[in-house]
Amino acid sequence: MEVITKYYVETDLPIAKAAEAIAAEQSTGTWTKVEKARYVESLAGRVIEAEGNLVEIGFPEELFEPGNIPQYLSVVAGNLFGLGSIDKVRLLDVIFSESLVRAHQGPRFGIEEARDILGVHDRPLAGTIIKPKVGLNPKDTAEVAGQAVRGGLDLIKDDETLTDQAFCPMTDRVEAVMAELDRVETETGKKAFYAVNVTTGADEILERAEKATDRGANMVMVDVLTAGFGALEVLSRNVKVPVHVHRTMHGAMTRDRHHGISMVAISRLVRLAGGTNLHTGSYLGKMAGDVGELDACRDALREGWYGLRSVFPVASGGLHPGNVSANLDGYGVDCIVQAGGGVHGHPGGTADGARAMVQAVDAWRKGVSAKDYAADHRELKAAIEFWGD
Numbered sequence: 001m002e003v004i005t006k007y008y009v010e011t012d013l014p015i016a017k018a019a020e021a022i023a024a025e026q027s028t029g030t031w032t033k034v035e036k037a038r039y040v041e042s043l044a045g046r047v048i049e050a051e052g053n054l055v056e057i058g059f060p061e062e063l064f065e066p067g068n069i070p071q072y073l074s075v076v077a078g079n080l081f082g083l084g085s086i087d088k089v090r091l092l093d094v095i096f097s098e099s100l101v102r103a104h105q106g107p108r109f110g111i112e113e114a115r116d117i118l119g120v121h122d123r124p125l126a127g128t129i130i131k132p133k134v135g136l137n138p139k140d141t142a143e144v145a146g147q148a149v150r151g152g153l154d155l156i157k158d159d160e161t162l163t164d165q166a167f168c169p170m171t172d173r174v175e176a177v178m179a180e181l182d183r184v185e186t187e188t189g190k191k192a193f194y195a196v197n198v199t200t201g202a203d204e205i206l207e208r209a210e211k212a213t214d215r216g217a218n219m220v221m222v223d224v225l226t227a228g229f230g231a232l233e234v235l236s237r238n239v240k241v242p243v244h245v246h247r248t249m250h251g252a253m254t255r256d257r258h259h260g261i262s263m264v265a266i267s268r269l270v271r272l273a274g275g276t277n278l279h280t281g282s283y284l285g286k287m288a289g290d291v292g293e294l295d296a297c298r299d300a301l302r303e304g305w306y307g308l309r310s311v312f313p314v315a316s317g318g319l320h321p322g323n324v325s326a327n328l329d330g331y332g333v334d335c336i337v338q339a340g341g342g343v344h345g346h347p348g349g350t351a352d353g354a355r356a357m358v359q360a361v362d363a364w365r366k367g368v369s370a371k372d373y374a375a376d377h378r379e380l381k382a383a384i385e386f387w388g389d
């Protein structure tokens with residue numbers, strides 16, 4: 001069996017030569033001929049197609065160490081990016097063999113398991129990011145989180161740069177937020193996830209996550225590209241709560257359509273490594289996104305894949321109640337729409353912003369435009385007047 005990789009390539013070489021150079025460099029070759037025993041050739045990469053700017057290569061699955069995602073990346077996304085003979089190259093997709101996929105547990109908590117915890121099965125989830133993204137003390141963080149859940153949101157998350165700084169120690173923050181969420185649940189019956197960012201060095205990320213869950217955290221978050229896929233998999237294999245995966249730094253790899261690594265490839269790796277939720281971009285928002293790629297990420301996270309549980313795609317980045325429906329049209333029911341500024345910047349404050357997000361999701365479910373639904377939903381009306389739709 002093979003692992004199939006697809007690349008976009010720009011080069012002055014004949015495309016077949018460039019494809020051979022990539023296949024060699026990422027398997028058994030180098031820039032010049034080196035005599036080798038014949039049996040080594042069984043691990044050589046094979047050019048399947050080289051046409052125009054598209055290259056497809058099959059790597060024998062024996063080249064990959066089962067279970068070792070960092071090593072997978074060294075093969076399919078390694079030295080090739082630095083080959084002087086190639087001007088630009090983008091890893092478009094990677095199709096892993098069944099045995100390599102089955103070497104991973106994948107998400108311990110997938111979409112269904114996360115829904116079972118919340119008791120929400122028939123609609124998209126709506127969430128927010130604590131804003132300001134850094135600076136609040138634990139008490140004020142809890143206040144903001146409590147307001148968001150009182151407004152009906154299902155998920156409150158730390159932002160990607162908030163970890164365990166002196167101005168907001170993680171353990172104090174978790175205790176304060178979870179105590180507030182417990183109060184809200186007791187008063188209103190509304191259950192919500194709080195995704196605490198446990199991103200840190202590989203040597204202590206599991207210990208940090210366990211400190212959070214020991215204090216009641218019901219979800220952890222990791223910045224997968226800065227912490228590493230290995231760190232994500234350590235969490236998903238050992239921590240007894242769902243894992244929210246932020247993709248900060250992805251733009252350095254995904255943004256150039258002609259060089260880097262597509263979000264589709266990253267989506268497959270996050271599912272292998274066991275994320276429950278993954279930011280994959282918004283059909284309408286502040287971050288640049290390509291519809292074809294968004295669709296491919298959505299499908300990579302949710303389609304059947306040798307028994308691995310499915311993963312929530314997360315639409316975030318510049319969302320507000322007025323553009324929720326465009327994102328839900330793309331992602332459908334099994335997704336998370338989340339807004340930071342689009343909740344906390346609401347003219348009526350966080351709780352009203354949360355209500356407006358919930359109303360925007362309800363409008364979509366009913367097949368009614370947000371504008372029409374706003375006629376008798378004041379919080380949504382105020383949001384649309386403020387940000388448009």
Ligand code: RUB
Nearest residue numbers: 129279281287316317318339340341
């Ligand atoms: C969004 C936010 C997230 C972005 C990252 O805040 O804080 O970090 O979602 O973008 P806001 P992406 O809602 O105020 O824009 O989700 O595309 O990775």
